[in-house]
Amino acid sequence: MSEDGSSGTAPAKQARLSRRQTTDKLFDALLPVVATLLALGVGAVLLLFLGVNPLVAYGAMLKGAFGTVSGITQTLAKATPLLLVALGICIAFRAGVINIGGEGQIILGAIAAAALALAFPTMPGLLLIVAALSASLLAGGVWGGIAGVLKARFGVNEILSTVMLNAIALQVMNYLLRGPMLDPEQIAAGTNIPQSATLPLQVWLPRLVPRTLLHSGLLLAIGLAVLVYIFLWRTTIGYRIRAVGLNPSAARYAGIPVQRYIALALILSGAFAGLAGGVEVTGVHHRMIEGLSGGYGFSGIVAALFGKLHPLGAIPASIIFGGLLVGADKMQRTVQVPSSLVVVINGLIVLFVVASDYFVRQRARRRGTEVTETAISGPPQPSLEPGIVPEDKR
Amino acid sequence: MLTELLQASVLIGILHSGIRLATPYLFAALGETVAQRTGVLDLGVEGIMLMGAISAFYVVFETGNLLLGIIAAIFVGILMGVLMSVISVTYQAEQGISGIGLYLFGLGLSSLLFRVLIGSVVSVTGFQELHIPVLSDIPVIGEIFFNHNLLVYAAYLMVPVIWFLFDKTTLGLKIRSVGQNPQAADSLGVNVNRVRYFGVIFGAAMAGVAGASLSIGTLNVFQENMTNGIGFIAVALVYFGGWRPLGVLLGSLLFATVSALQIWGQVVGINIPSDLMVMLPYVLTIIVLIFSSGQIRQPAALNKPFERSG
Numbered sequence: 010m011s012e013d014g015s016s017g018t019a020p021a022k023q024a025r026l027s028r029r030q031t032t033d034k035l036f037d038a039l040l041p042v043v044a045t046l047l048a049l050g051v052g053a054v055l056l057l058f059l060g061v062n063p064l065v066a067y068g069a070m071l072k073g074a075f076g077t078v079s080g081i082t083q084t085l086a087k088a089t090p091l092l093l094v095a096l097g098i099c100i101a102f103r104a105g106v107i108n109i110g111g112e113g114q115i116i117l118g119a120i121a122a123a124a125l126a127l128a129f130p131t132m133p134g135l136l137l138i139v140a141a142l143s144a145s146l147l148a149g150g151v152w153g154g155i156a157g158v159l160k161a162r163f164g165v166n167e168i169l170s171t172v173m174l175n176a177i178a179l180q181v182m183n184y185l186l187r188g189p190m191l192d193p194e195q196i197a198a199g200t201n202i203p204q205s206a207t208l209p210l211q212v213w214l215p216r217l218v219p220r221t222l223l224h225s226g227l228l229l230a231i232g233l234a235v236l237v238y239i240f241l242w243r244t245t246i247g248y249r250i251r252a253v254g255l256n257p258s259a260a261r262y263a264g265i266p267v268q269r270y271i272a273l274a275l276i277l278s279g280a281f282a283g284l285a286g287g288v289e290v291t292g293v294h295h296r297m298i299e300g301l302s303g304g305y306g307f308s309g310i311v312a313a314l315f316g317k318l319h320p321l322g323a324i325p326a327s328i329i330f331g332g333l334l335v336g337a338d339k340m341q342r343t344v345q346v347p348s349s350l351v352v353v354i355n356g357l358i359v360l361f362v363v364a365s366d367y368f369v370r371q372r373a374r375r376r377g378t379e380v381t382e383t384a385i386s387g388p389p390q391p392s393l394e395p396g397i398v399p400e401d402k403r
Numbered sequence: 404m405l406t407e408l409l410q411a412s413v414l415i416g417i418l419h420s421g422i423r424l425a426t427p428y429l430f431a432a433l434g435e436t437v438a439q440r441t442g443v444l445d446l447g448v449e450g451i452m453l454m455g456a457i458s459a460f461y462v463v464f465e466t467g468n469l470l471l472g473i474i475a476a477i478f479v480g481i482l483m484g485v486l487m488s489v490i491s492v493t494y495q496a497e498q499g500i501s502g503i504g505l506y507l508f509g510l511g512l513s514s515l516l517f518r519v520l521i522g523s524v525v526s527v528t529g530f531q532e533l534h535i536p537v538l539s540d541i542p543v544i545g546e547i548f549f550n551h552n553l554l555v556y557a558a559y560l561m562v563p564v565i566w567f568l569f570d571k572t573t574l575g576l577k578i579r580s581v582g583q584n585p586q587a588a589d590s591l592g593v594n595v596n597r598v599r600y601f602g603v604i605f606g607a608a609m610a611g612v613a614g615a616s617l618s619i620g621t622l623n624v625f626q627e628n629m630t631n632g633i634g635f636i637a638v639a640l641v642y643f644g645g646w647r648p649l650g651v652l653l654g655s656l657l658f659a660t661v662s663a664l665q666i667w668g669q670v671v672g673i674n675i676p677s678d679l680m681v682m683l684p685y686v687l688t689i690i691v692l693i694f695s696s697g698q699i700r701q702p703a704a705l706n707k708p709f710e711r712s713g
Contacts, residue, residue, distance in 0.1 A: 055512075059519055107499045159689070164696045168446060168499050169642070169688070172635040176685040184678035307507060314500070347518040349627075352511025356450070359504030360486070363496035370495075 037369060041315045041326075044361035052354045059346060066344050073339025074332030080339070082221035086293060088331030090115070090285035092230040094309025095316060095323040096237045097153075097281030102318045103241060104274030105254035106160065110171030111282040111306025113178030114152045118145035118283025119290040120182060123205050123297040124190065126212040134211035141212055142287045149283015150276045152178065157275030161268035167275060175306070182299070190297060205297035214292035224292035230327075233281075237320040250274050282306060304352070308334065311355045314362045330355075411543075417663045418547045422555065425659035426620065427452070427613040427630075429558040431637035432644065432651045433565050434609025439641050440569065441602030442582040442704040443491055446502020448610045449634025450509020451483040455614030457513040460625040461520050463527045472619050473554075473612060480611020483509065484604035492599045495708030506634075514627040521625065529623040530554055554612070554620040561609070565648040578602060582702030585709040595709045610634065636688055643691045645700045654691070658684055 053063035074084050094111045101108040108114075121144040126137060152174055159165035186203035195202050214224040241247035252260040253270045261267050289301055312330045316322030337351035431448050438445045455476035463472040483505065490501045530552035539549035569575040580588040581598045589595050613633070618625050636658065644650025665680045 055515075107503075109503060159693065163693045165689070165692045166642070166696065169635070169639045169692055172632070173639070173685040173688045173692075176632050177682050180678045180682040180685075183681075187678070307503070310500075310503060311507075347515050349511045349514040349518070352507055353515060354511075356504045356506070356508030356511055359507060360490050360496075360501055363500045363504065364490045364494035366496065367494040 033372070036372075037317070040365040040368070041317065041358075041362050044365050045315065045358050047361050048354050048357035051357055052350060055350065055353065056346065061344055061346055066340055066346050069340045069343045070333070070336030072336075073343075074336035078218075079221060080335060082218050082223035083335045084328065084332040085227055086222035086224065086331070087334050088327040089224075089226045089230050089292070090289050090303075090305045091309050091312050091331055092234060092323055092327035093285035093288065094282050094305050095313035095327055096230075096234055096320055097278035098310050098313035099316075099318050099320050099323060100237065100241065100250065100281070101274050101278035102313065103254045104250045104271055105257065106157075106167050106271055106274055106278075108153060108156070108171055108275060108278040108282070109168050109306070109310070110153060110156055110174050110279065111285075111309050112302045112304070113171070113175035113306070114149040114279045114282035115286035115289070115302040115306055116178045116182050117152050118149040118286030119297055119301050120185060120190070120286075121145050121148035121283070122287035123208060123290050126208045126291065127190075127206060130209040132211075137209070137212045138214065138291065141291055142284060145283045145287025145290075146280045147283070149286065150280035152283065153279015154272065154276040156279070157272035160275065161272040182297075186297065186299060192296070203299050207296050208291065212291050213295055214288070222293055224288075226288035226292040229288065231324060233284075234320045234324050241320065246270075246273075282309070285309070308355060311359055314359060413667070415543060415546050417660070417667050419550065420666070421656065421660035421663040422547060423551055423621065423659075424662050425655040426555050426558045426616045427633050428637055428640060428655035428658055429561065429652065430613035430616060431610045431634055432640040432655060433558075433561050433648060434606035434613070435638055435641045436565065436606075436644065436646055436648065436651055437568070437578065437609075438602045438606035439705055440578050440582045440646060440702055441599045442585060442702055442707060442709070443488075443599050443603050444498045444502065444638075444706045445487055445491070445505075445603055445606055446499060446635075446638060447483065447487055447505025447509065448502075448606075448613075448637050449630055449632070450506035450513075451480055451607050451610035452509075452614035452617075452630045452634045453513035453628070454479050454483055454509045455611030456618035456629060457516050457520075457614075457625055458611075459615035460527065460618040461516070463529070463619050464521065464525065467528070469530060469619060473615055476611040476615035477608045478611075480608040480614075481604055483611070484607025485600075487607060488600045488603045491708070492596050492603065495710065498706050498708075510628060517625055517627060524624055524626065526624045527619060529619040529621070552620055554616045557612075558616070559652075562648045562652045569648070574598075574601075579702075581709075582704055585704050585707075589709075589711060595711075599709070610637075613637070632685075636684065639688045639692055642695045642701075643688075645695065646702060647700075658687070661687060 049067070053067070056063040056066050072080070074080050094115070097111070097114075098108055122141040125144040126141045129137060129140070132140065153171075156165075156167045156170045156174060159170050160167045183203070186205065187201075190205045191201065192204055192206040194206065195204065214226050217223045217225055217227065241251060249260070249265050250270050250273070252263065252265060253267050253274075257267050260270075285305060286301065290297055294301060308330055312326040313323055315330065316324070316326035333351050333354070337348040340346050340350070341348040431452060435445060435448055458479040459472035459476040462475040463469060486508075487501065487505050490496045490504070491498050532550050532552050533556075535549040539545040541549070567575075569579065577588065577593050577598050578601075580591075581593060581595050585595045588598075614630065617629060617633075622629070640651055640654040640658065643654040644652070661684050665683055668680050
């Protein structure tokens, strides 16, 4: 108190304050990096147990992800769905809800896009692309919206409902790919590999680098990241979403219909994951296949956390985690370490990042300031539980 | 279909497998009940189960000793519980997310260990069905209830054990007070964090056994991601059961019977696509959550990290 109150002139004090803010910001930005290094360190210990030199394994990973043109294009191609999912996660988190349903939303988004493209094979290119991607947005939004409405209306914990909705979406896909959507060629050949027919050529997203996986969905995702940033920080709806996440009871006193904004956040979150599915099916696979969601629903959460739940932070985060996925495949091939190592590392990063938030809160407490917004929990008392507002049920 | 279902032998078969299939749900959900009663929502159950399943399977695969397998599952469960407690209790992390981290960690590590240690799908000799003398000879009832392996009985035995723990012991009182009002418990000298550590670690050990009940109790193989959502359903069952052991028992039985029915339907080939049948338990969970959410019974401090004030 005394050092702030008595010493120095007003401008000097301000300079010191702003310097402190800068170092704080730097500290906050470094936390996920430290968490990741720690996770990689634990991964290194695991590798030693497996009798593999960690430097060789991680070297193979790095080289595979960023060392060649083909590696970089694959990394960016994987970053695309990750970024889209992460954007949705950012929106949900800002409203104080957790969307674990990315996997299911991706699957349904992909199915919707594929079904629409297959249903209108003669529609002109751009129109069909827009229609297919809108269908994927819609499907993901509906799937996220179910969890949203259940949360808003009945206080159902969204984590549990989205996990169940993932399982249901998976079964819907299994059913469709073995029945109504099964490729007629597969039936004719009698192979019955569960996949849809190839989508019409004009719906394929243009490739940014010919003969690689890198498609224009990346530009769409980056553009949307900027839009989500503007949405959250420059529009009334975005402001209200953040207000609900920061302090639901204050938001309610301010006249914001909290439940409606929680539902909206989950709808938007689902829509982004659905779009990720649509982009995967039109940009990479060109048909609906099993395993298309590829764990992006979970890795997207990791990327969003790493990007400090900021839409623009999610861009580099997605590229890093896309690289991790590509690099893990390369590592499996060159040094025979199962690529599931990367799932272990992802889990550890999540654990360490959420734990590191502790230091941000401690600093705020030391300074005697209110915690305004931490990276993860948002409000000091996160109201993520069902039934936060029994009196709100009209 | 209905006439087939009503045949005595079919009905007995379904109920018998319902009782058996409830085992992993019971272990996991009863353990999670203890954790949640202390105020910690441990969403990592699925990951802990997978780690329990692989460690029990590997030990039995190497030694053939089932008891050692269970001990390994408990031990690994405890380790996972310690990890979860450090992150969620000491570092007060947002529990929903730390649970997802633990799940990913367990999912990845269990398949990594499987590929490195075992590599291909092999089976072991797991727990065999015990025919309890006299009781198992009772017609119908004996067939349904008294022809199960040891782990099945152990799971059901945990129901009164947990009830006793909550309602009749000092520790149970501490658990309930810490989950309901940690500030008050703290001012009365209860070490909130220690009780929460106990709850999470106990729950994790039970989740480890739940995993073992699959890999060395029923299926006797290990497959990557073999729990297939059971751990998440177990978390939901705690809500369903109103945070009470008896409620959890009812929920687990309901679930397991629906699963048994669905498996039977698949085998008999009822003309509902099996993929849609598989959905049934998940749809049921959501419906159950609608009716059980926002209950007063929910521990008031659930999902809220504890910070000593002043």
